[in-house]
Amino acid sequence: MNQAVERISGLLAQNRFAQVVTLGSEMTMFARRNAAYRELINTADLVVPDTVGVVYAARLLGCPMPERVAGIELVERLCAGCATSGDSVFLLGGAAGVADRAAAALQADHPGLRIAGTQHGYFDASEEPAIAARIRESGARLVLVALGFPRQEFWIRRCAAALGAVTCMGVGGTLDVISGKSARAPRSARRLGLEWLYRLVREPRRLGRQLALPQFAVLVALQAMSGRRGHASASSGQ
Numbered sequence: 698m699n700q701a702v703e704r705i706s707g708l709l710a711q712n713r714f715a716q717v718v719t720l721g722s723e724m725t726m727f728a729r730r731n732a733a734y735r736e737l738i739n740t741a742d743l744v745v746p747d748t749v750g751v752v753y754a755a756r757l758l759g760c761p762m763p764e765r766v767a768g769i770e771l772v773e774r775l776c777a778g779c780a781t782s783g784d785s786v787f788l789l790g791g792a793a794g795v796a797d798r799a800a801a802a803l804q805a806d807h808p809g810l811r812i813a814g815t816q817h818g819y820f821d822a823s824e825e826p827a828i829a830a831r832i833r834e835s836g837a838r839l840v841l842v843a844l845g846f847p848r849q850e851f852w853i854r855r856c857a858a859a860l861g862a863v864t865c866m867g868v869g870g871t872l873d874v875i876s877g878k879s880a881r882a883p884r885s886a887r888r889l890g891l892e893w894l895y896r897l898v899r900e901p902r903r904l905g906r907q908l909a910l911p912q913f914a915v916l917v918a919l920q921a922m923s924g925r926r927g928h929a930s931a932s933s934g935q
């Protein structure tokens with residue numbers, strides 16, 4: 698988390714467009730079958746592991762990361778930093794009123810935080826250029842985009858030129874939680890890596906999407922085993 702906050706603060710200081718991806722296991726599975734999404738993730742300025750699944754997978758596949766960087770905690774940490782640095786934040790996404798309520802909650806938690814603007818996430822493609830222009834003109838330095846994946850990552854990449862020198866990050870359902878619209882999983886469930894189960898019980902419509910999780914686990918295990926076999930035969934000279 699500290700490394701992520703430091704890297705993003707560095708991106709904010711560089712005064713150029715940058716994209717940060719908070720990567721979950723379902724997103725990884727989608728990227729396997731969608732080359733454009735895969736390319737987008739692989740060329741992002743920073744990718745952080747948003748779920749325990751991604752952290753375990755990375756560890757098993759030889760790219761260990763110290764810990765999970767949960768989107769919501771990252772948003773809180775970044776807003777704390779922006780309240781100190783004076784960088785302003787734009788909130789985009791969620792149902793009508795959600796971004797406004799999230800803005801008020803963030804300002805209450807981080808006195809001095811400047812909110813450059815808000816915009817709900819149910820707009821037409823034809824409104825996209827005007828929204829991107831509004832963000833650019835708002836003077837925002839950090840743009841949090843809550844349109845759900847993969848829409849939010851594609852939206853950020855598509856609007857990169859129009860957005861100008863801002864750091865953008867897809868944050869999924871985070872604004873819903875910050876605004877109080879939906880509850881976060883209890884700490885005990887989070888500690889056990891069971892946030893997915895909590896979300897499934899509250900929103901059963903997520904079942905289809907969450908079927909990607911066991912597939913993800915199996916694929917990671919297979920890849921780790923084939924990697925180890927490859928490594929063993931290479932080291933025995935075969």
Ligand code: UDP
Pocket residue numbers: 790791792817818819843844845846868869870871872873
């Ligand atoms: N959303 C939106 N516009 C859309 C679709 C979704 O603003 O066209 C918002 C939705 O209201 C919710 C967020 O995007 O606040 C997606 O939340 P979800 O938990 O599904 O995202 P995930 O974290 O799974 O990517």
